[in-house]
Structures are given as C-alpha cells and as structure tokens.
Amino acid sequence: xxxxxxxxxxxxxxxxxxxxxxxxxxxxxxxxxxxxxxxxxxxxxxxxxxxxxxxxxxxxxxxxxxxxxxxxxxxxxxxxxxxxxxxxxxxxxxxxxxxxxxxxxxxxxxxxxxx
Amino acid sequence: xxxxxxxxxxxxxxxxxxxxxxxxxxxxxxxxxxxxxxxxxxxxxxxxxxxxxxxxxxxxxxxxxxxxxxxxxxxxxxxxxxxxxxxxxxxxxxxxxxxxxxxxxxxx
Numbered sequence: 001x002x003x004x005x006x007x008x009x010x011x012x013x014x015x016x017x018x019x020x021x022x023x024x025x026x027x028x029x030x031x032x033x034x035x036x037x038x039x040x041x042x043x044x045x046x047x048x049x050x051x052x053x054x055x056x057x058x059x060x061x062x063x064x065x066x067x068x069x070x071x072x073x074x075x076x077x078x079x080x081x082x083x084x085x086x087x088x089x090x091x092x093x094x095x096x097x098x099x100x101x102x103x104x105x106x107x108x109x110x111x112x113x114x115x
Numbered sequence: 116x117x118x119x120x121x122x123x124x125x126x127x128x129x130x131x132x133x134x135x136x137x138x139x140x141x142x143x144x145x146x147x148x149x150x151x152x153x154x155x156x157x158x159x160x161x162x163x164x165x166x167x168x169x170x171x172x173x174x175x176x177x178x179x180x181x182x183x184x185x186x187x188x189x190x191x192x193x194x195x196x197x198x199x200x201x202x203x204x205x206x207x208x209x210x211x212x213x214x215x216x217x218x219x220x221x222x223x
Binding site for chain 2: 004033035041042043044045048056058059091093100101103104105106107108109
C-alpha cells in the first residue's frame with residue numbers, strides 16, 4: 001500500500017510569506033505527527049493528532065505555526081510570516097493508533113527554504 | 116521532561132561491529148525505539164525495546180537497561196549501506212522525543 005506522502009517536496013519562499021505544507025498519512029492510521037529537522041540535527045516534535053481528540057500542540061515554536069487535520073486524514077501545516085530560521089525539512093509521520101509500541105511511518109519530508 | 120544523549124559520530128569499517136549508545140533522562144519511561152535515516156531520506160523504524168534485555172532483528176540488535184537509563188543499538192557485519200544517522204526515541208505522553216542522532220560512517 002501507499003506510504004506517507006508529503007507535498008511539496010521542496011518549497012522556496014521569501015521572508016514574510018505564508019506557506020502551507022501537506023501530509024497524506026497511511027490510510028487507516030489514526031495518529032499523525034509533524035516534526036522539524038534542521039540540517040544535521042535531530043527531529044523536533046511540533047504537533048500530534050490522534051483521532052478526534054484535541055491535538056497536542058506543545059511543540060509548536062510560535063503562534064506563527066498552526067496545523068489542521070481534516071476528516072481524520074490529510075493534515076496541513078501552515079507557517080505564517082515565514083522567517084529564515086524556519087528553513088528546515090518538515091517531516092510528517094503516521095502510526096496505526098499512536099501507541100508507544102507503534103512504528104511511526106515517515107513521509108519524505110518537505111524541504112523549506114526561506115530567503 | 117525527557118532528554119536523550121547520543122554520540123554525534125561513529126566510524127567503523129565494513130564487516131565490523133559497532134555499538135551506538137543512548138542515555139536518557141525521563142519522567143516516566145515506556146520504551147526505547149531506534150530509527151535509521153539516510154542522507155536526504157526519511158527516518159525508518161529499526162527496533163523497539165519495551166522491556167530490559169536484547170532484541171535481535173537480523174544484523175541489528177537493540178538493548179535496554181531501564182535501571183541504568185541506557186540503551187544501545189548494535190550493528191553487526193557492517194555494510195557500506197549502513198552509513199546513515201541513527202536516532203533513539205522515547206515516548207512522551209502521546210508523542211515522542213528523539214535523540215540528536217549519531218552519524219555512522221562505514222569505511223571500506
């Protein structure tokens with residue numbers, strides 16, 4: 001079956017512009033995660049969705065960042081008024097139920113460059 | 116909160132055995148996972164330890180000692196394709212905290 005897909009694969013934008021990043025999780029997976037990875041660094045948790053529960057937004061770095069998950073499937077991460085420090089690879093992952101023992105399946109990521 | 120420590124880099128030769136350590140400080144513990152990430156690629160799951168001891172999956176094994184807050188990933192019969200970054204991760208509530216990653220370079 002299809003894995004996690006993300007679009008666009010690359011996004012170059014100017015400082016101050018808004019961007020939207022899309023994630024299509026594996027069908028049937030109830031848990032969806034967004035992470036940010038700067039060059040050569042580890043994964044920084046951003047936000048977590050589980051079914052119809054309120055999302056865990058504890059990792060969002062500022063109020064310029066927001067995310068939605070419509071219909072329990074597709075998710076969109078929005079960054080408003082982008083800054084150069086937002087440049088990173090944004091990774092989306094899904095897991096069957098969000099359990100501690102579940103494997104997270106990662107998408108290929110969106111490489112965001114803010115000029 | 117949670118914090119994890121890993122060596123930043125490890126170098127080994129083809130055919131050798133290498134151990135990548137992960138130490139953690141957590142408020143509560145539910146298991147330790149390992150992920151592999153090749154340059155430009157997405158992280159992929161390698162193993163999970165929920166209990167103390169050794170879990171073996173082919174050439175890769177993972178070990179956990181909860182009393183020592185310590186785990187490691189053991190890679191045997193190293194191949195060039197094993198050159199990648201390796202991350203340990205622990206659950207934090209309903210999400211996960213990842214370590215900073217260890218970059219493994221396998222030399223011919």
